[in-house]
Amino acid sequence: MAASAPTSTGESAHLWPPGTVRLEDMTSSAGKDIILEPRPSEDPNDPFNWSTTRKYINFGLVCLYVAMVAEFINASTPTWGPMNKELGYSFEILNDSYAVGCACLALGSVILIPFALKFGRRPLYIFSTALQFGLSIWSAKMETVADLMLINILQCLFGSLAEVIVQMTIADIFFVHQRGRANAIYVWVWLLSSYLGSLIAGFVAKGQGWRWIWWWNAIFFGIALLIVVFGYEETKYAPPIFGMVSETEKSPPSSALKHEEAEFGRKKPDLQTRTGSSQDIDPPKSIEAVENGALPNIDTVIINHSIPLKTYRQKLSIFTTTTPSAGIENNAFLSHMYQPLIILTTIPAVAYAALVYGILVGLGDVMSTTMSTYLVQPPYNFASDQVGLMSLPRVIGVTIGAAIIGPLSDWAVIYFSRRNKGIYDPESRLWCIVPFLLFVPAGALLFSIGLNNHLPWPVIAVGLALYNIGVTPINSVIITYLTDSYRDIIGDALVGVTVVRNSFSTAFIFALTPWEARVGLKWVFVTILLIACAILSLFGVFIRWGKAFRGQFAGRYQYYALRQYKER
Template identity: 40%
Template sequence: MAPSTEPDQDPDFWAPGTVVIADRDQLINGAILHPTPTDDPNDPLNWTTLRKAVNFTLVSLYVLLTFVQLDIGFTAWEQMQGELGFSVDQLNGSAAVNYAGLAVGCILFIPFAYKYGRRPVYLFSALLQFVGCIWFATTENLGDSYGSNLISGLGGAISETIAQMTIADLFFVHDHASMNGWYLFSTFTGAYLGPVASGYIVESQGWRWMWWWCVILFGINLVLILLVFEETKFTRVLTGSHEVGPGQDERNESTDTSRDKHPQLQQVSSTVQLDSQPRKKSYRERLAWVTKTDGSMLHDFYQPVVVLFTFPAVAYTAATFGTLLAWFAILISTQSTYLFLPPYNFTAVGVGLMNLAPFVGSLPGVFFGGYLNDKSIVWLAKRNNGIYEPEMRLWLALPMAIITPAGILVFGLGLNSGASWPILAVGLGMFAFGLTVAGDVALSYSMDCYHDIVGNALVGVVFVRNVLAVVVLFALTPWTNAMGLQGLHIFISVVCFVVLLIPAALLVWGKKGRVATRTAYMKMSQQQPTARDFS
C-alpha cells in the first residue's frame, strides 16, 4: 500500500524516527547497502566476512568475560565472610563501588574511543580488568575489596557502549539486529553462566582461584586484542565525485523536500568515488595504537547528560534500564545472602546454579524482544500506509508490566516463606524474561527515535542505571531490616509495574515529544564525531 500523501503537508508529521518503509522490500537487494561503503579497502564495511567475524568474535569474548567478572563475586561471599570477616553490608558496599565504577567509567572513556579509536580503549579496558582480577585474588581487607571492585567497574564500564559502536563500524544496517543479538547472547552467557562455573571453582579450589582463573582468561583476551583486534574506526576523505546510483532519479536529485522525508529511498543506493584507489594497510598499520580524529572531544563528556534530560525516549530508556538493573541487583544480593541459610543451606555451587533460571528465561526474551518485535513493526507500518512510527515497538513492552513484577513477587515472597527452590527459579526466570524484552524494546525505541546520537544516549542510560544500582545496594541492608523481605519485594514490584507502564503514555504522547525535540536533536546530531554521512 502506498504511503498517504496527506501527512506530507504537515511539517510536524515527520518527527525524528518517522520513516516510510512501504517499499522497502522492493528496494533492498544484494546491491543496495546502507551506510554506503567507500572504494577504500581499509573501510571496515568492505572487509571480508571472515575478517569481520574474527574482529567481532574478539568483541563478543571481551563482553562475555567482562560480565563474568562483574557477576561472579557473590558466589564467594560465604567463604569471604568466614575467611576475611566481611559482613553482608560490607559486601553489598563493595558491589555498590563496582557499580559506581561502571557509572563513571563510561563517561570518562567513551569520548576517547571517538577521539583516538576503539582499539586503544579496548586494550585499556581489558588491562584494567586484568589488574582488577589480580587485586580480587589477593584481597586481604575491606580496602582491597573496595579498590578491586572500583578498578574492575571502571574497566568494564565501556562494554555496553563500545560494542554497539563497533557494530556500527563493521556492519550494514540490515545486519545490526543480528549483531546486537550476538552481543546480548554474550552478555547473558557471562552474567548468568559465569556464576555457575564460579560456584564449582569456589567449592573445589577456593574463592581466590575463581579470580585467578579470571586473570588467566583476561590475560589471553588481552593478548588476542593486542595481536589480532584491528581498529574499526574509519574516517573517509572525499576527494572525488558523488555518483548517482540506480535507486535515484532526476526528481529525487532535485526535490529537497522529498529527500528530507524519504532519505532511505534516495541515499542507500549511492556510491562514493575517490580519485585514486587507496593502498591497503599493512598488518602493523591495522594494529595501530591510536587512530586520532581532529577536533575537540569536550562536548562528548557533557552531552550524555544533556541528552538524558532533553529527549523523552532516552529518559524512558534510562528509567527502564536503571530500575530493572536495580531490581536485578536486589534479587542477586538477597539470593546470595539467604540461600546459604536454612531452610536452603545451599553451597556456592547451588547458588551459582540458580543462575541457570534467569539464563533460560532470557533466551526466549531475546527472540520476543528482538526478532518478533522487528516483525511486528513491519506489520504495523503496512497497516499505517507504509509509515513507521517508533512507538509501534512499544506494544510488546506492555505485557512486561505484568510479567516482570510477577517474577519479583514469586521470588521475593517465596524466599520469605521458605518456598522450594524451583519456585524461586521460576520467579527469576520470569523476571529475566521481562528484563530482556522490556530492555530490548526500550533500547530499540530510543535508537529509532534518535539514531544519530545513540552513542552518547547510551552513555547516559548506562550512567543512570548504575547510579541507581549503587544507591540500592548501599541502602539494601537497612532497607531490608526496616521493611522485611516481603515488604521489600512488594514495594519494588509496585515501582517496577509503574515504570514499565511508561510505554502506555508514550503510545499517546511519544510522537509529540519527538516533534518538540526535533530542533535540539538536529543541533546535537551535527556535533557527533561520526565518520559517515547518513543524511
C-alpha cells in the same frame, strides 16, 4: 556558521524526524526491496561495506570482551560466604562493595566514552582488557577491605565500557534492520555471562578455593587480551579525504535543504560530513510526498576500488583519531563529559530508555545480592556451589528471551515498514515489548515471596527464570529503539542511560540492609516492582506519541549531532 542553540520547537512538519527512514523500495520489481540504512559510503574500508563474516567475527570479539567483563563483575557473589569466614568481611561490607561497584559503573562511561569518540573503540577495548587482567591477579591476592573496595572501583570504572561502547560498535557495523538481532545477542551474552560466571564461580570456590576464581580470570583475560590485540579491528569510520562523498551525495540541495539550514543554523558542508544516513545526506523529504508515492533517490552501493584496502597493520592501528566539527574544537573532548547528562534530561526517548533499563537492571541486582545473602543462611544453608547453581534458571530465562526477541524484533521492523509504505519509525519496534511485560512482575513476586516466606528453592528458581524471560527482550528492544532514533549521538545518549541504570542499582543496594530491616524483604521488592511497572507502562505513550517527540526535539538532536566528532 556554527550550530544555533537547541530549541524544543524542533523541526518543520514537512521534515522527517530523526530515526524515521525509508527502509523499503515499494516500487522495485520485486515490490519489496530492503534499503540499507544508514547508507554506506563507497569506501571498501567502511565497516558498513565489510562482509557479513568479517562483521560477525569482529562482533564476536566484542562479545568475548562483554562476556569476560560481565563474568568478572558477577563472579564475586558466590565467594561472599568463604570470604566472610576466611577474611572476616561482614555481609554488610560485601554488600557495600557491590554498591560501590555499581556507582563506578555509572561514573566510568562518563569519563571514558569521550576517549572512544576521539581515539576510536580499539584502544579502549585493549586497555580495559589489560587492566582487568591485572585486577584479576590482585583479586587472587586480596587480603584487606581496602583491596576489596579498590578492586571493585577500578574494575567497574573500566568495565562500564561494556555497557556503552558495544552499542556504539553495533551502530558502526550493522544496518537498522539488523540491529535487533545484534542487540539481542549482546544482552544475551551480558546476562548469560553474568549468571554463568556466578554458577561456575560457585563450583570453583568449593573445589579449589575462592582465590582460584580470580586466577582463572587472570588466565582467560590474558588469552582474551592477545585475541583482542591481534584480532579486533577498529569500527570507527574515519573517511579518507578522497572518495568520501559519492556523486549522489554531492548533488545540489533542494529548496528544502535551504529551509533546514535556516532551521538548524547549518551549512551544506556540515551536513555532508556528518553521517552516512540518507536522511542526513539527502535533501529532506516531506511526509506528504512520500505518502503520495514520491520516492527519494535510492542508489546502489558501488565500491570505489581506487581507494586502497587497509593492510593488516593499518587495520590494527591503535588509534583512529577524528576532528570535531567546525566551531567546537576547543572544548569538544570535555563537552562529551557533560553532554550526556543534558541529552538525558532534555530528550524524552533517552530519559525513558534510561528509566526502563535502570529499574530492570536495578531490580535484578537486588535479586542477586539478596540471594547471595539469604541462601547461605537457614533454612537453606546453601554452599557456594549451590548458590552458583541458582544462576541456572536465570541462564534458561535469558536464553529463551533472547532466542525469541532477536528474530522477532527485526521481523517487526520489516513488517511495520511494509504496512507504512516502506517507511520505518523506531516506535514500531516497541510493540515487541508487549508479550513479555507480565513476566517481569510475575517473576519478581514469585522470587521475593518465596525467599521471604522460606518456600522451597524451586519456587525461587522459577521466579528467577520468569523474570529473565521478560527482562532480556525488554532491555534489548529499548536499547535498539534508542540506537535507531538517535544514532548520531548514541555514545552520549548511552552514557546517560548507563548513569541512570547504575544509579538505580547503587541506591537500591546501599539502602537494602536498613530498608529491609524496617519493612521486610517482601515489601522492599513490592515497592521496587511498583516503580518498575509504572515506568514500563509508559511504553504506550511512546508508541502513540514517540514520533511526535522526535519531531519536537529534532532541533536539539541536530544541535548535539553536529557537536560530535566527524566519524562519517
